Amino acid sequence: MDSRSGARRWGPIIVDGPLAPFVDGLRRELAGQGYALDTVGDHVHLLADLSEWLSGRGLTGSGLTSEMAGEFLRERRARGLRIGVTVRAVAPILGYLRRLGVAPPHSAVAAVTPQDVLLAEYRHYLVAERGLSAGTITHYLRCARVFLTWLPEPCGSLSGLSSGQVTGYVMQWARQREGRPPDMVTLPALRSLLRFLHVAGHVPWLLADAVPAGRAHPGRLGVPRAASAEGIGAVLASCDRDSAVGRRDYAIVLSLTRLGLRGGEVARLELADVGWRSGEVTIRGKGGRVDVLPLPGEVGEAWAQYLLHARPKTTATTVFVTMVAPFTALATSSVTQVLARACARAGVARFGPHRIRHAVACGLLDAGASMAEIGQLLRHAHERTTAIYAKVDQARLAELAQPCPQGAAR
Template identity: 65%
Template sequence: MDAEDVRRRRRRIVVQGPLAPFADGLREDLARQGFSPDTIVDHAHRLADLSRWLVERGLATGELTTMVVREFQQERRSVGVRAGTSERALAPVLGYLRRLGAVPPPAAMAAVTPVDVLLSEYRRYLENERGLAAGTVKHYLRYARTFLTGLPGPLEEALPRLSAGQVIDFVRDWSTRRRSTALDMVTLPALRSLLRFLHLAGRVPSGLAGAVPAGRGRPRNLARPRAAGRGQVRAVLAGCDRGSAVGRRDYAILLTLARLAVRGGEVARLELTDIDWRAGELTVHGKGGRIDVLPLPADVGAAIADYLLHTRPATAARNVFITVKAPFTGLATSSVTVLVGAACARAGVSRFGPHGMRHAAACDLLAAGASMEEIGQLLRHAQQRTTAIYARLDQARLAELARPCPQGAPR
């Protein structure tokens, strides 16, 4: 029997048991997502194994809860089976069954510790009262857990005794341990948010958000340029292999970042309906639910059109930019950051991220004589003081813009 015969036999997987009615639908669903034929066969095997296991346990499809799935995984591992037993391996099969409503949705993890209970309350506060984006909520909860688990003694005793000195000590220790420059931009706002919540919820007697240091950056980082240079941006764009599928996509993303100064998450969230080709406009879904309509430059439109016509995989996803491996879904914000970092490495320039390109656009406009109001309109800032942060330049570039003081002028 040759390899082709083996492959044909593998593709004739017969699923028996309670999950048998879903076999054909699973294959079609995976094919629509762009999975290869061999990968579809692997998932059909997992469906067959899971269905057979349900028969052995006398369980119906509707009884396939999260706990039952874990029992299946543990039993398979106990007999030496490793392939197809992880959460990731079973995700396509379980995801399909759950979308159909054939099996119960995944069970939410119960809050079992005082920290878990408090973080659940904090999550509801961030989502319902503050209306923060999912990514921001995730980061804030992570830093909140770090802070709360580091408090001395039981939580119910530590919070009423929480002092400004403890807050300052936490920031100092955290800054010492971390080498990331993201301390000021993420950690400190997250800590202030948690402390405001704790005071509003009556967990701490006084407001301690003001005790969090302003965080002007570490001295060793002050000389590091926050913005990407114009030459660096050009090198990154030139480094894209526009003859390949990945290169076309990456070039379109990078050019959109460079020309429109949008955020990485805004590029990831772009949908096909956000592009008005006739009017030459692009709708951007920004922070806090803000929606802006921007002019679509000809070169950006051409790059996106080239990607859509020749490279974008066939998928039901409505996102403009899609992953290059199945399942073909929209890019995550983190994927855009990784993409920009990889482009920097490919071009041989110092690493920067989507915000570095956004900052570069602000610096170029300021150097060209644009006003803060004009720069703020491009960056879509609600307050001009925010624009001033993005448009901050080093002393050498500021000196180039300064006008000489007239000789003999009164001081």
């Protein structure tokens, strides 16, 4: 990648300027992440151009702020270059330099509008007061922004927010979602925002109770929507276990099937969590919960085959990683996508990790397991969560029913 012509340059890459001392380290970093040699060379060429650009402005690595990196990319685009002109292209270099402390950390855009200021305050509340996970915070902030944008008055006039407006918003949201999959986030997120607005003094009344109860949760309406045993079997069979990707996908789906894991729990599984000698695995679940489960032999074998013969060489510490460089930990959404692609290959209706989790519970129920045993495997915090599976077999409801207190005779 030539900063002048855009064509690949052959021969040794000469890097001058303030970033020259970091060339070898960048090569090792990218090679360790699984990048091909040609791609590593392209990034080194981009580093050379960036170092020359900084030198021409009398800057060192400490001057490579987010704003300066953006200016560097804009100038490259203005010169007609088509390679190395996006934030994504320069991200590996900036990430490496920032981890070394050579370049300053990424600077977020300052909050300038009343909505930005309010959302920044809400984020702090979710982190410091509620202690929510990063994923939940992202979803809650997204829902909060949609609601605040919908309001006719700016954020500075929230003191007049009424329960009627809240209910009206929910009704409009419900009409727009007719015929779409259930949304389990928006209503809890709205209640959270309204509690914050009251606690922080932006709204004089607690309006969280004005949010109607959702009617979309399938567990509250009928029996759990479990994936069929035939569908799960077809999905497992669709994984090509002679290929690296197929071995990984098979191990992921088998983990969901045999252990009843959530998608995020599969993504967060660390190499150190697997006790090969003890035959146990540590699962890091919702709300910071940590449980140790027996490791089924079939699952352990699938993991071993993947780790020994398919997992790319990487510094990532998670069991499952991406199969395209950079080889990093999977996101929760990636686990869902693995399952979606497997369903498409198998020619079955698409289902997600949670429907496999339902299938595990229903299978245990059919085998005679108690509600307590099902709750223990699925690691439910409350008996009422496990109670939804009693709907599959009405006779099991008696296991959770409490004796009715005898009232005094009238």
